[in-house]
Amino acid sequence: MKGSVQAARVLPKAVFVLILGLSPMVGAGDLPQRKVKPEQALAIVVNRSNQVDNLSTDELRKIFLGSRSHWPNGRRITIAMLDYEQAERKAALRQIYKMDEDAYRNHFLKEEYRGNVFAVPKTLTSPEVMRKFIFNAPGAIGYLRASDVDESVKVLRIDGRLPDDKDYTLQIDEPL
Amino acid sequence: MQPSTRSPVRHVLAHRWSSVVLLAVLLVQIGIGLVLIRDLHNSHVEVQKIYDGSVHGLHMIGELEYDIQETRRATLYALTTTDGNLQVRYADQSREADRRVTEGILDNLHQAGTAEERNAGMRLQRDWANYLAIRDEVLGLILESSTREAIDLDLSSGVPEFEKVHQDLDAIKRLYDRQASQRVAAVAEFSRLSTMKISAALVFGLLFGTVAIWAVQSIRMRSAVQLANLQMEFVASVSHELRTPVTAILSAGENIRDGLVHDAKCLREQGRIIATQAGHLSDLVSQVLLHAATGKDKPWHDVRVLRVTDVVESALADVTILLQESGITIEREIQAELPLVRGDLSVLSQCLQNLLVNAVKYSGASRSISISARSEATNNRFGVQISVRDYGVGIGDGDLAHIFEPFYRSSRAVASRIRGTGLGLSIAKRSAEAFGGKLTAVSTEGAGSVFTLHLPAVE
Numbered sequence: 001m002k003g004s005v006q007a008a009r010v011l012p013k014a015v016f017v018l019i020l021g022l023s024p025m026v027g028a029g030d031l032p033q034r035k036v037k038p039e040q041a042l043a044i045v046v047n048r049s050n051q052v053d054n055l056s057t058d059e060l061r062k063i064f065l066g067s068r069s070h071w072p073n074g075r076r077i078t079i080a081m082l083d084y085e086q087a088e089r090k091a092a093l094r095q096i097y098k099m100d101e102d103a104y105r106n107h108f109l110k111e112e113y114r115g116n117v118f119a120v121p122k123t124l125t126s127p128e129v130m131r132k133f134i135f136n137a138p139g140a141i142g143y144l145r146a147s148d149v150d151e152s153v154k155v156l157r158i159d160g161r162l163p164d165d166k167d168y169t170l171q172i173d174e175p176l
Numbered sequence: 177m178q179p180s181t182r183s184p185v186r187h188v189l190a191h192r193w194s195s196v197v198l199l200a201v202l203l204v205q206i207g208i209g210l211v212l213i214r215d216l217h218n219s220h221v222e223v224q225k226i227y228d229g230s231v232h233g234l235h236m237i238g239e240l241e242y243d244i245q246e247t248r249r250a251t252l253y254a255l256t257t258t259d260g261n262l263q264v265r266y267a268d269q270s271r272e273a274d275r276r277v278t279e280g281i282l283d284n285l286h287q288a289g290t291a292e293e294r295n296a297g298m299r300l301q302r303d304w305a306n307y308l309a310i311r312d313e314v315l316g317l318i319l320e321s322s323t324r325e326a327i328d329l330d331l332s333s334g335v336p337e338f339e340k341v342h343q344d345l346d347a348i349k350r351l352y353d354r355q356a357s358q359r360v361a362a363v364a365e366f367s368r369l370s371t372m373k374i375s376a377a378l379v380f381g382l383l384f385g386t387v388a389i390w391a392v393q394s395i396r397m398r399s400a401v402q403l404a405n406l407q408m409e410f411v412a413s414v415s416h417e418l419r420t421p422v423t424a425i426l427s428a429g430e431n432i433r434d435g436l437v438h439d440a441k442c443l444r445e446q447g448r449i450i451a452t453q454a455g456h457l458s459d460l461v462s463q464v465l466l467h468a469a470t471g472k473d474k475p476w477h478d479v480r481v482l483r484v485t486d487v488v489e490s491a492l493a494d495v496t497i498l499l500q501e502s503g504i505t506i507e508r509e510i511q512a513e514l515p516l517v518r519g520d521l522s523v524l525s526q527c528l529q530n531l532l533v534n535a536v537k538y539s540g541a542s543r544s545i546s547i548s549a550r551s552e553a554t555n556n557r558f559g560v561q562i563s564v565r566d567y568g569v570g571i572g573d574g575d576l577a578h579i580f581e582p583f584y585r586s587s588r589a590v591a592s593r594i595r596g597t598g599l600g601l602s603i604a605k606r607s608a609e610a611f612g613g614k615l616t617a618v619s620t621e622g623a624g625s626v627f628t629l630h631l632p633a634v635e
Binding site for chain 2: 119
């Protein structure tokens with residue numbers, strides 16, 4: 001008797017928890033995607049003189065890995081990364097490189113040793129320095145929070161989407 | 177009494193002339209001073225312009241040179257490191273310097289006054305833009321780690337373009353130098369002219385001042401001499417006039433004292449002489465005192481409202497004996513109901529008396545004179561005119577202009593030994609003017625004279 005009373009008390013809670021737990025799975029693909037907030041979106045930025053407007057996720061990954069070394073106009077690509085422990089860098093490693101710091105470091109050590117890359121990515125201390133670097137280097141590519149972007153740089157579409165578009169995939173997990 | 181053709185009026189005129197000359201000297205000196213001040217001011221302004229232009233131009237060129245060097249220096253610093261952060265900082269420094277250079281070039285263009293300056297400024301602007309395009313590319317290559325390409329580009333294109341910029345700047349500097357030289361030459365010429373002007377002004381001022389001082393001193397000297405002469409002549413004239421009656425009185429007195437008068441008839445004759453000469457003496461003293469009194473600028477009259485007939489009758493009463501002794505008849509023509517006048521009866525009577533005495537003296541062979549009084553209106557101002565006419569010798573034009581001057585006596589009067597002090601008409605004129613009136617004279621030589629006393633009517 002005592003056990004049935006306890007079961008009667010626990011059961012509704014369990015059902016509620018189960019419903020909550022399953023709810024993201026039920027019909028998730030049919031629900032409209034939310035727009036990413038500018039401070040949470042990772043914008044891919046290039047020099048304003050760059051003719052490229054759009055990159056696929058795959059092209060973006062090849063560029064950042066150093067597999068693709070030149071832009072279509074022949075200009076050498078220079079990769080700019082923000083300093084260690086910055087949220088944008090972590091997001092780039094996770095979503096573009098799909099690597100952690102060690103794997104990233106090893107990758108470029110190996111590629112540089114083999115002569116597959118002309119230069120390792122530049123490591124810059126702040127978004128402001130990143131903006132200025134991209135502004136000064138015509139072949140540079142880097143990333144910024146969408147809220148840090150200004151007129152001095154050009155934002156690329158990734159898979160046809162800009163950071164303020166729906167379904168933009170590159171996001172920063174850590175809040176500003 | 178001796179004739180006096182020189183008068184105090186001339187002394188007054190001489191004094192006025194010296195004042196006019198001194199005023200003219202003062203005005204000329206002020207004018208010269210103003211011209212000199214203007215020249216000095218213009219010189220100062222021109223020199224200030226040169227100083228401002230040169231200092232500003234040199235300052236601007238100096239700043240441009242520094243910033244141009246800074247633009248290139250910061251770019252080259254970026255070559256010395258592989259740290260992207262430092263490279264960005266150097267790129268920032270280079271761009272900040274190039275912004276200042278661009279603004280400086282624009283300022284220079286705005287201030288360009290001549291086509292040559294504008295062309296030089298535009299050439300610098302164009303070459304600077306060309307260099308910046310190469311500098312941007314060099315910076316990009318440095319940041320992209322393409323150091324070798326960056327150095328090659330800088331050496332092949334950057335250095336020549338940079339050299340062009342330097343040449344443009346040198347050309348602008350030379351332009352400034354040339355303009356400064358031209359302005360300095362202009363100021364030197366201006367200064368030379370100013371120096372000449374100042375020298376001329378000083379010489380002119382000294383000469384003019386010397387001449388003016390000499391003229392003033394000369395005028396004053398002449399004036400003083402004239403005044404002294406007049407005073408001496410006055411004393412001599414008065415002494416002479418005094419001596420005659422005094423001598424007559426003295427002679428009569430001595431005759432009586434010495435017992436030369438034996439009967440009552442002779443005694444009466446001597447008494448008459450003494451009385452007559454004493455009367456002359458008294459008249460002379462009165463005239464001198466009256467002349468002295470009318471020359472003072474203070475009220476000395478017993479001013480009252482008078483009837484013209486009273487004035488005329490008073491004057492006629494005083495000259496009745498003279499007229500009788502001279503055998504001269506007088507015609508009267510007094511208008512009825514004349515307006516009243518304001519004045520001192522004794523003074524106006526004396527004034528008319530002087531005119532009547534003169535008419536008797538200068539009647540010559542004529543035995544009649546006339547006195548008339550009538551009202552007059554001039555410019556809506558009413559008054560009375562009292563005229564004394566004689567038909568005697570008249571006055572020449574040369575003398576007519578001077579007859580109202582004190583002690584003036586015509587040469588004809590002197591030659592004819594007509595007694596007088598030369599003060600009568602002067603006193604009469606002053607008396608008329610003391611009550612707002614005037615005394616005029618019209619004369620024809622050989623036909624007689626008309627002296628008219630004009631007095632304003634009492635409103």
